[in-house]
Structures are given as C-alpha cells and as structure tokens.
Amino acid sequence: MKRIWPAVVVVFLLAGCGVQASDVTDGGDAPTGVAPGMTLYLVDAHEQLRPELRRTGHLGSIPEALALLLSVPSGSDLHTEIAPTPVTRVSVTPTTGVLQLSVPLTIHDVTPLGIDQIVCTALGAHVQAGGDRHTKVQVRFVQPTPESDQARACPLITAR
Amino acid sequence: MRTGPPETGHRPRTRLRPRGLRARLLVAFVLVTVLGAAAAAWSSAGSASTALVTSTQQRIAEGLAGRLGAITPQLTYPPDQDALDRLRTAAGGNTVVTYRNLRSAAGTGTDLVPGTLRAAVRSRNRLVTQRITAGSRPWLVVGTPITITAPDGARTPSGIEVYSVHDLTGVEQQIGGLTRSATTTAALALPLAVLLALLAAGSVLRPVRELRDTARRLAGGDLGARSPPQGADELAELTVTVNEMAESVQTSMLAMARMQRDARRFAADVSHELRTPLSTLTAVVEVLATSADGMEADARESAQLAIVETHRLVRLVEDLMEVARLDAGTAQLRVEEVDVAGAVRDCLRARGRLDRVEVVAPEGISLRLDRRRLDVIVANLVGNALRHGEPPVRVIVSEAGEDVRIEVTDRGPGLPAHVVPHVFDRFYKADAARTRTPGSGLGLAIALENARLHGGDLTAGNADGGGARFVLSLPRHREDS
Numbered sequence: 123m124k125r126i127w128p129a130v131v132v133v134f135l136l137a138g139c140g141v142q143a144s145d146v147t148d149g150g151d152a153p154t155g156v157a158p159g160m161t162l163y164l165v166d167a168h169e170q171l172r173p174e175l176r177r178t179g180h181l182g183s184i185p186e187a188l189a190l191l192l193s194v195p196s197g198s199d200l201h202t203e204i205a206p207t208p209v210t211r212v213s214v215t216p217t218t219g220v221l222q223l224s225v226p227l228t229i230h231d232v233t234p235l236g237i238d239q240i241v242c243t244a245l246g247a248h249v250q251a252g253g254d255r256h257t258k259v260q261v262r263f264v265q266p267t268p269e270s271d272q273a274r275a276c277p278l279i280t281a282r
Numbered sequence: 283m284r285t286g287p288p289e290t291g292h293r294p295r296t297r298l299r300p301r302g303l304r305a306r307l308l309v310a311f312v313l314v315t316v317l318g319a320a321a322a323a324w325s326s327a328g329s330a331s332t333a334l335v336t337s338t339q340q341r342i343a344e345g346l347a348g349r350l351g352a353i354t355p356q357l358t359y360p361p362d363q364d365a366l367d368r369l370r371t372a373a374g375g376n377t378v379v380t381y382r383n384l385r386s387a388a389g390t391g392t393d394l395v396p397g398t399l400r401a402a403v404r405s406r407n408r409l410v411t412q413r414i415t416a417g418s419r420p421w422l423v424v425g426t427p428i429t430i431t432a433p434d435g436a437r438t439p440s441g442i443e444v445y446s447v448h449d450l451t452g453v454e455q456q457i458g459g460l461t462r463s464a465t466t467t468a469a470l471a472l473p474l475a476v477l478l479a480l481l482a483a484g485s486v487l488r489p490v491r492e493l494r495d496t497a498r499r500l501a502g503g504d505l506g507a508r509s510p511p512q513g514a515d516e517l518a519e520l521t522v523t524v525n526e527m528a529e530s531v532q533t534s535m536l537a538m539a540r541m542q543r544d545a546r547r548f549a550a551d552v553s554h555e556l557r558t559p560l561s562t563l564t565a566v567v568e569v570l571a572t573s574a575d576g577m578e579a580d581a582r583e584s585a586q587l588a589i590v591e592t593h594r595l596v597r598l599v600e601d602l603m604e605v606a607r608l609d610a611g612t613a614q615l616r617v618e619e620v621d622v623a624g625a626v627r628d629c630l631r632a633r634g635r636l637d638r639v640e641v642v643a644p645e646g647i648s649l650r651l652d653r654r655r656l657d658v659i660v661a662n663l664v665g666n667a668l669r670h671g672e673p674p675v676r677v678i679v680s681e682a683g684e685d686v687r688i689e690v691t692d693r694g695p696g697l698p699a700h701v702v703p704h705v706f707d708r709f710y711k712a713d714a715a716r717t718r719t720p721g722s723g724l725g726l727a728i729a730l731e732n733a734r735l736h737g738g739d740l741t742a743g744n745a746d747g748g749g750a751r752f753v754l755s756l757p758r759h760r761e762d763s
Binding site: 140141142143144145146147148149150151152153154155156157158161173179180181182183242245246249250251252255278279 | 331335339340343344346347348350351353354355356357358359360361398399402406407408409410411412413414415420424426427428429430431432433434435437440442444450453454457458
C-alpha cells in the first residue's frame, strides 16, 4: 500500500501543472459580415415592402446603405416613397438596443412606408454585419416632430 | 546481525519500517500533512490553471472574432486573393485564410491545424478552438468560418475559413509559477507538521516512558514502585491497572516473606528448645552406654538403638541450627589463608576416609577461606558420594581462571535427571522408599549455603563417564561485602 502513495502524489502533481491538450471545443458565433452586396428595401406596386439586393461587391456600413437608398431612383416595378434629396449623408449613433439615425429629411419628405424603408434598410445592414435582430431604430428628422422619438422595428425583419 | 546467506526481499522493508512510537507518529503526521497539502495545492493550482487557460483561450477567440468581424463588411464577396490577404492581416499572427482554392498564409505553425478542427469548422459553422501539443510546446488553434447573414438573421457559410495558431508557452510558464508556489507552501507546512508530531508524540510517550520505568523497577525488585496516573485517557487506565497489579504482587510477596520468616524462626526456635533436653538426654545415653555391657541381649540391643538414634538426633538438631544461622544471615566467616590440598586431606584423614578416596590435588593452591566451613562442604560431598555412589570416589582440586575448583566424583549410577534440580533441597530424598539414611537430609543444603557464603557456588551433575559429579567453585578474590 505504501509503495503506491508516492506514485499517486506524483500523478496528482503532474495533473495539476502545464497546459493539457484538449478536444475541439466551441468558441462562440463565427464572425460574419461578408455579403455580395447591399440589401435595400423598396415598395412594390401593391404598396408592400420588398428587399432588393444591389450587387456592390461588399456589405458596407449602415450609412453607405442608407445613402444608396436615398439616392435610388424609382424604377418600373419597385419604387421609393422617399422624396429625392441632394444630401444623402446619414449619421448613425448606436446606443444600447437602439440605432439612432439622423436623416437629412423632414417628416414631410417621407410616407410611413418610406420610414419603414429607412428602418428596414438600416436594420438589415445591422443584422447582416452581425447585429441583433431585435434592435430598435429611431429615425430623427431635421425638423422637430414626435415621429423622431419613436423606436421602430422593421416588420419584415423583426416580426419573423 | 544475521550472518546467513544474503536474503533479499523482505529484509529492506522490515528495516525501513519505523519501529519506535515517536517515529511512527512522526511519519504518520508528515504523511497526512504532505498528502493534505499536496491535495490542496493540486486542487487550487489545478483550478487556477484551468481558469487561466480558459480565460486566455476566450480572450484569443473573442479578439480574433472581433478583428475579423470589424473588417468583413468592407470585404469583397466572393473574395479575391487581396481580400483574403486583408482578412489574414486583420487576424494577425500565425494565420491561414482559405476560400475554395485560394489561400493566404503567414507565420509559423499554420501546418499544425488538426484535421478534426477543420472538420468541426465545416460541420458546426461556428468558431471552435482546440489545444494541441506540438514540439513539446502547447498551442491553441482557433478555427472559424466567416458566415453570411441574411437580413432576416439566417446564417450560411461563406466558404471562407480562418485558422489561427497561438503559442501558449507564456500561459504554461504562469501555471508553472502557480504550481511552484503551491509546492513551496506545502513544503513550508512540513516543519510545522514535524514540530506538532514531536509535541504529540511527547505527550503520548511521557506517560509510556514513566510506565516503562515503573515496570522496570518492579521487575528489578522494587515492589513499592508506582507511577501517578495523569488525565483520564487509556494510558491513565493502563497506569492504574499496573499500579493495582504491583499492589497485589507486593501484598502477596510480603505475606509470603512473612510466612517464610515465621517458618524459619519456628525451626530455629524448635531446634534451640530441643538443645537443652537433648544435652540431658545425651548425658543419660552416655551413662546407658557404659552400662550396656551388663544388660541382657535384647535390652542391650534396645539401648544401642537408643544411643544411635540419640546421636542422630543431636546431629540433626546441630544441622538445623546451622541452617537457621545461615538463613538468618548470622553465620560468621572466619577467614584465614588455607592450603586447599592440605585442608582436603586433613578433612578426609580426620574422618578416616583417606584410604577410600583418591585425592588429586596439586600443592601450593592456597585460598583465603573459613577452614571449618570448607571442611563441612568436603565432608558432606565425600560422605554423600560414599553413601550413594560407587567407588572409586575421587576429589580433584584444580584452578580454573579466577576460581579454585574442588570436584567430587564417583563411579556410581549418577544422578537421575529428575533429581538434579532438587539435590540441594532440604530433606529431599532421591528414593522415596529409602527413608532412613544415616544423614540428616540437610548436608548438601548446608554445603551449598557455605559455598555461597564464600561467594562461590556448588553445582551438581553427572560426569561424562557416568557417576555423579559435584563441583565446588570458590573465587580466588572474594569481594568482601
């Protein structure tokens, strides 16, 4: 009995020191964010929001996607309900759970569907870059309006 | 020390096993302490190192995922070589990035990526890690696909895979430091354990040692030895039991000694009281002896019987008184320079036995002793040999080292084995049927006591050629006590 005690102690001590090899272990979500292009949300003939992929070669940032949305002309089958504006710079302030967008528009430049277009395009880019699907979006217009304070969700993305 | 052929196997273990209580307590304490400290150190060092490894692994994985995630939105998809190079630069370190048959690699160790990890990256579509050991160094391999996320959150693999290899030697050194400090702490506990063990052993061993000393004194004859019981533990109980045992032994020894003393005094008193009437009786018998010739035949026979028995009785009483004196320790030694050979011849001549006994005695052996008592011893031994043995009876005086030996042998049947231990007992009769012998039955006992009085000894046995052999050995230089 006494003879195996030192061996047990040595085994214990050895097991305690050094970095041991391991099996494959999970390390969390994989990084994401690659995409063949930007997804813009436009309105079809039945006044429904529709996603459309613009092949820009990369996903880009939220301001880039919104700039593309503000400058997109109305097409034959899909159109935009945002009034054309020469300034397309949108600033994005991410806070906890809410994306604050400052758009160069007044409340009169957009229809409710137009606001949804902005919300969905921003949230889509956010999700594609790895963001949370349940993030709210606050669209702030250049002139003071109660609409600026609403935290919105995109019906196409969040509802699912 | 054994001197037989070297027998291996069990002996070294027996020698290694600690014998004393102190050593055993010490070993037990130290073993318990070392095991406890080692277990505690092992457990704390183990959990600390696990935490260290886990947090390091997590930091590396999260850092990599963060750096990759920051650059992917700007990355061309499907990627070209330039895009892969940018990804690899963003990941940093020893990284390989693949997309279908495109590949971008930098740094060392990128060939260490195990196949299991590649398979897991492809099947799980998540970031995975694996620790491996290569070239006796620990490595962390992080593998991850880059996924495409649809706007609705669905993730699909993009085909881009990133494998990054990180050296964990620094972590291992930190763990080594932890283990070393744990070992040092355990080692520091050792002297403390030894000290505690010595204290505990002392508290246990002190009563044991006192008890041992008491037992030793008891065995040495000091029946009054006791050890005071301390406390109320098992050792105290043992001490009380030993004390009780000593008490009862002392009581019975005292009773026995008193009885022995009483018996001896009784014998002494009896013989003393018998002396006066005996001297009267002797005088009467002397008168009877002188007038015996004028008696009738059967009356003369009775008278002669009375004379013989009276002489026997006188000798018996004298012997009894001598024994009583020897027992009481009042016997006096009158020591003078005596020529042993001469004394032996004088003794035999005085009893008219010189012609029946062969004396082998070199001249010039002289000794300081009591001539009368030597005479008693030799007369008793020779008388015994003539009475019970067969001639020739031989007395041999010799020197043996520091002793002078007087040997008395005969050629008779010798002493039976069951008799030898009792030859010197008082009134012992070797043959129960032969109850009436001319001796008093005290001769050999008196001879032995006389030998002891000289500081010598008297032994009985059988000679090699058959026949009894009594050896009186007297020391040449007697320490006067």
